[in-house]
Amino acid sequence: MRRATIPAMPASFPRRVPLAELHCHLGGAVTPSVMWGIAHAQGIKLPTKDYWEFRDMITVSLRHGHSFDGYLQLFHWTELIQSSPLAIERSVYEVVGGAYRKNNVTTMELRFNPMKRNRGGEQDLDHIISAAIRGMDRAMLEYPVRPGLIFCLDRAFPYQLNEIIAEKAIAYLGRGVVGIDVAGPETPTFQVRDYRRLFDRCRRKGLGITVHTGEAGPVEEIAEVIEQLEPSRIGHGVKAAYDPRTMAMIRERGIVLEICPTSNLNTGVVSGWDEFRWIFDTFRRNGVRYTINTDGPEMLKTYIRDELASLTRLGILSVEEQLQSAEWARQASFVAGVADVAPPRRRPPARKTVEREEA
Numbered sequence: 001m002r003r004a005t006i007p008a009m010p011a012s013f014p015r016r017v018p019l020a021e022l023h024c025h026l027g028g029a030v031t032p033s034v035m036w037g038i039a040h041a042q043g044i045k046l047p048t049k050d051y052w053e054f055r056d057m058i059t060v061s062l063r064h065g066h067s068f069d070g071y072l073q074l075f076h077w078t079e080l081i082q083s084s085p086l087a088i089e090r091s092v093y094e095v096v097g098g099a100y101r102k103n104n105v106t107t108m109e110l111r112f113n114p115m116k117r118n119r120g121g122e123q124d125l126d127h128i129i130s131a132a133i134r135g136m137d138r139a140m141l142e143y144p145v146r147p148g149l150i151f152c153l154d155r156a157f158p159y160q161l162n163e164i165i166a167e168k169a170i171a172y173l174g175r176g177v178v179g180i181d182v183a184g185p186e187t188p189t190f191q192v193r194d195y196r197r198l199f200d201r202c203r204r205k206g207l208g209i210t211v212h213t214g215e216a217g218p219v220e221e222i223a224e225v226i227e228q229l230e231p232s233r234i235g236h237g238v239k240a241a242y243d244p245r246t247m248a249m250i251r252e253r254g255i256v257l258e259i260c261p262t263s264n265l266n267t268g269v270v271s272g273w274d275e276f277r278w279i280f281d282t283f284r285r286n287g288v289r290y291t292i293n294t295d296g297p298e299m300l301k302t303y304i305r306d307e308l309a310s311l312t313r314l315g316i317l318s319v320e321e322q323l324q325s326a327e328w329a330r331q332a333s334f335v336a337g338v339a340d341v342a343p344p345r346r347r348p349p350a351r352k353t354v355e356r357e358e359a
């Protein structure tokens with residue numbers, strides 16, 4: 001009998017394959033027990049003295065309902081608790097190390113708005129940024145990881161504040177800051193075209209550009225963002241599937257989408273897994289590249305490998321397609337040289353031996 005020469009595709013995404021997570025907000029990524037410890041260490045007056053109530057306060061649940069604004073409100077406490085040099089250093093350190101231990105994520109691109117971590121200007125921005133870099137450096141001393149920081153500008157901020165954030169990203173480029181993003185709720189004051197020159201400057205300096213669009217906002221904005229800000233990646237962009245012209249623009253410019261399935265289901269941006277099946281079918285038909293991410297694993301109670309497992313279980317993406325998307329993530333990473341990083345020598349432990357709360 002002849003031996004089969006082609007190895008069979010595994011039934012699930014292999015744990016030994018390291019991952020790059022491109023879309024993860026610091027405010028949604030720190031384990032609740034660690035956040036609880038940080039809040040107490042800093043003497044922050046929380047609205048509850050009960051840990052489980054606190055956990056509910058900073059994670060999604062049916063009680064909060066499925067709305068975009070409701071989701072953004074969860075960040076109120078996490079951002080406040082992370083608003084000091086010590087708090088942000090510990091937060092970044094815990095997220096980068098935890099992602100490696102729990103999910104074999106070797107490149108975590110962690111995004112946050114440094115100006116939402118300085119208590120309205122009470123704390124010095126450079127101290128906050130330096131502390132975040134220190135947290136990342138500490139994690140790199142302990143684990144074989146290549147992380148990076150992305151600074152989020154905010155749609156609700158006036159231009160002058162966003163400009164300061166972008167200039168800080170340029171100033172710390174080469175020290176661990178790798179890109180900029182635009183996040184936050186839709187506001188009538190935010191005009192994409194106002195940011196054209198600033199983004200151009202950031203790109204020329206060498207920062208990666210990603211922008212949240214095609215999530216809760218209108219589909220028309222995606223094309224405007226592509227034309228004005230020229231991002232190489234788009235945060236979410238699920239709505240692009242509904243517009244053939246936008247699909248063509250994304251394909252032609254080689255833009256990579258950062259898809260966060262569970263997040264979109266929680267905010268109600270996507271109605272269910274069936275809609276996701278159609279969205280991924282549309283990406284496939286149009287030759288659009290995408291990556292799988294969590295948006296905030298602890299807040300949304302899902303890890304990147306849980307997302308992959310759901311997509312496998314529901315038959316939405318094959319394991320082969322997931323391996324391809326993991327490769328696209330490495331290629332699209334803003335962290336230099338990620339595509340060439342050798343995988344860790346040791347096999348990571350099986351999922352069941354890594355406890356969820358082990359952070």
Ligand SMILES: [Zn+2]
Nearest residue numbers: 025212235295
């Ligand atoms: Zn996001």
